Amino acid sequence: METRCVVLDIGGVLEMTPETGWDEEWERRLGLPTGSMHRRLDDIWKAGSIGRITEGEVRARVAAVLDLDAVRTDAFMADLWDEYLGSPNEELIAYVRSLRTRCRLGILSNSFVGAREREQKLYGFGDLVDDIVYSHEIGVGKPAAAAFEVTCARLGVRPEDCLFVDDAEDNIAAAEAFGMRGLLFADNAETIAGIEAHLTRRRAR
Template sequence: MTTNCIIFDIGGVLEITPETGWVQRWEERLELPPGTVNERMRDVWRAGSVGSISEAEVYKQVAARLGLGMSRVETFMDDLWAEYLGMPNQELIDYVRGLRGSCRLGILSNSFVGAREREAALYRFDELVEQVVYSHETGIEKPDLRAFEAACAGLEVRPESCLFIDDVAANIEAARAAGMQAHLFEDNDRAIKRIMATWAPGPCLQAMPRSDDRGEVAGRTDCHSPTSCEYAPSPRGPRAHAHCQAGASHHHRVAATSAGVPLPWAGVVAYRARSPSADRRLPSAAARRR
């Protein structure tokens, strides 16, 4: 089955977040038994993941429940966000950037209040894809089927035409139950091969505004008809095609292949995987990202 839409998870897929041990360090610093921080904060972490508490209230609850002054609360939360945000899975992000304009792209993430602003500032996910769906904004977490339905509805795509990529098996099963195609993320190489194996060139799309400019793709993507094509794919989305005249948008034919598998367009190459660390969650707030 082919797909013209791809939706990605963030934690463990687009972000690599190895455990930093910050909770254990705080428990040692405060002379608390292991597990105390998460036990005291459990309902706050839960509320933050579905947006039923403000970020300011999270800070107040940390102060009250752990007996911290506001300066130490700031440090505590900085440690939380450092592990939550981790580092970018740059290979995969670059590959996704190359897909823009050729298919619908979205993100569906179990999150925590404050995540959108921080991830937009650090990784610009809001510019990478057309739609970012966060659980703290919708109030619905994966693997609830409504989360997947909302992601597809927002992109105006049928579930069966959409590939969902996540690193949690329960979310993959739920996505399939919602009618989507799904791939359990293990490393970049397997994920990219799955995308290449199921990707179907869609109609030319209007380019999304971009602040970066990587230039045109090397090589030429031929069109079905050089007299009826308006756009051709590039890393920044559709561009005016030198070999075409302005006219009605239509499907582009892919000219390049790799090992017999069509690439999204000429010039895209397979990325060698750099496997993210396996289970890179905060043992507290970010655990909700599963």
């Protein structure tokens, strides 16, 4: 028996995450050359995205690399999370909530250690879908095939039963190569229409 499934990304899809300029502001405060801060922190960002370090270790390493005291470290991390968490895409979230009785629902997100707790507190994503797969929890992110494999296994569905919605073309291409249907997010109207077409097509087969 076929099980219809929709899997969505978070940042740029369920969350709107425009750049706030927090990093440029911190470079100015610290007297760093433009664009240099993230290069200095790149190893930390990569490790945090696949769960190789804890939140506490992120904080300690950021403070050490940028020579921040406790107060400025708190402010730095708060600014980072403010941009990361963005704002909820209320229309799409409400629509996805309406799908609970129609299909299996999942989230697959390239994330950062600490994201689950914050996103659950702010947006309740854990109550929106059947399962959330975070890169920092499984140790691998999109576009790696393993990320899609874990997602399908945890949702108990076949790749061909799934529609994957993401705002990055590389991730859509990887999902399709894995056997999923892909839908590049452009706006809510097109996304909702695409999901409806997927669900209707699945019912008709």
